[in-house]
Amino acid sequence: MFLSTTINGVDAKGRVSVPADFRAVVRGGPFDGIICWPSFDGPYLEGGGQALLERYQALIEEMDPYDDARVAFERAIFGAARPLAFDSNGRVTLPKEFADHAGLDTKATFVGLGSRFEIWSPERFEEHKSSAQSFARDNKRALKLPPRPGGV
Amino acid sequence: MFLSTTINGVDAKGRVSVPADFRAVVRGGPFDGIICWPSFDGPYLEGGGQALLERYQALIEEMDPYDDARVAFERAIFGAARPLAFDSNGRVTLPKEFADHAGLDTKATFVGLGSRFEIWSPERFEEHKSSAQSFARDNKRALKLPPRPGGV
DNA sequence: TGGGATAACATGGGATCAGATGGGAAACAA
DNA sequence: TTGTTTCCCATCTGATCCCATGTTATCCCA
Incomplete structure (x- = not known):
């Protein structure tokens, strides 16, 4: 599972270290790396x-072949992903x-x-983080854990 | 099940002993440790x-991939958890x-x-405890036993 | 029931290792 | 050749591991 937030440096060549925990998640998969695309929902x-x-x-x-939304998603995700x-x-x-x-x-x-994970510019992420936190706080009742006898 | 309240020391390196009873709860799980995040609901x-x-x-x-609430929870919980x-x-x-x-x-x-469990600064917890007790007293009728098939 | 032995737990410090980062050489494309 | 990309090595910092020690709780036996 991808967890936590890490800030790493981007050097002059455009290189950035992927956090070691994230690398561990994809290790052993068919491709030794990650797949990224620009979000169609914001600057990240x-x-x-x-x-x-x-x-x-x-x-x-599962969507219809010529559903407009399907084509849009295909282009926005698969077309943009590298x-x-x-x-x-x-x-x-x-x-x-x-x-x-x-x-x-x-x-x-x-x-x-x-x-999955997101990559942000640190400044932009800070702006969004506080609004995500207050949104989560205001809507925390939407996240109900079903009780499990015995706990854990 | 995580039970009871324990105060342990935090050393200069930021290390703290997890109470042995708590360790016993997660023992045998997929990850030998705990997962923590700053609450979006208070200083703990x-x-x-x-x-x-x-x-x-x-x-x-279970929520849709680009549901606003989903993304907010993901960022507030998974983004903060380590x-x-x-x-x-x-x-x-x-x-x-x-x-x-x-x-x-x-x-x-x-x-x-x-x-689950919470980690507090001892001083803040003492303040919070008294208000939590009075809140529980005021809301004690909210604690309902779910019906159990077969009775008891 | 009291006291001593023992084991479990909590804590402190030092050494070692992994991760992040910067720079340079070699391979490749224009 | 010139610029770009890929690969590899060097370094530094911080996290992790390991050993030593004190303290408390538990157990056993008298």
Whole structure:
């Protein structure tokens, strides 16, 4: 599971270290790296392992072949996604379009979201974080844990 | 089940012993440690075993992928959560942001809550405890036993 | 029931290792 | 050739591991 938030540096070559915990999640998969695309929902990147893309593919294939939404999702996700391979130190090189879309300059914030993650510019993420927290606080009742006898 | 309240010391490296009873709860699980995150609801940490996070993940994955509430919860919980592994003596190292959020300096109060637990600064917990007790007294009728098939 | 022995737990410090980062050389494309 | 990309090595910092020690709770036996 992708967890926690990490800020890593982006060097002059556009390289950024993927947090070691994130690398551990995709380790052993078919592709030694991550798959990223610019979010169509905001100025950040989305990413995950190859398994994530395969799950999205399964979701999309349940839609009608010429459903407008299907075509839009296909273009926005599969059309925009690129595999980013790890170098021997666990870094990836961000394509310039990706860095531009997310406003990544010298620092990048990796945000783990369970089955996937996001990459933000640290400044932009700070702005969004507080609103996400207050939204979560106001809506916490929507997240009900079913009681399990015995706990844990 | 996480039970009872324990105060343990936090050393100069930010390490704190997890109460032995709490360690026994997560022993045998997939990850030898606990998973904690700063509560979005107050100046304390929430935590549990990996099983707890997986229950949250299952809940969240029932929501649509780009539902605003889903993304807010993902960022507030998974984005903030970190796995804290036990060292050979059953201690974990608190990340600095965590200690800051909860105001943990030299002592930490572990509060067992059944399926999860909280970590407080002892002073803040004392203040909170009295108000929590009066809140519980005022709302005691909200604690309902679910009907159990077959009676008892 | 009291006291001593023993084991479990909590704590402190030092050494070692992994991760993040910067720079340069080699391979490749224009 | 020139610029770009990929690969590899060096370094630094911080986290993790390991050993030593004190303290408390538990157990056993007198």
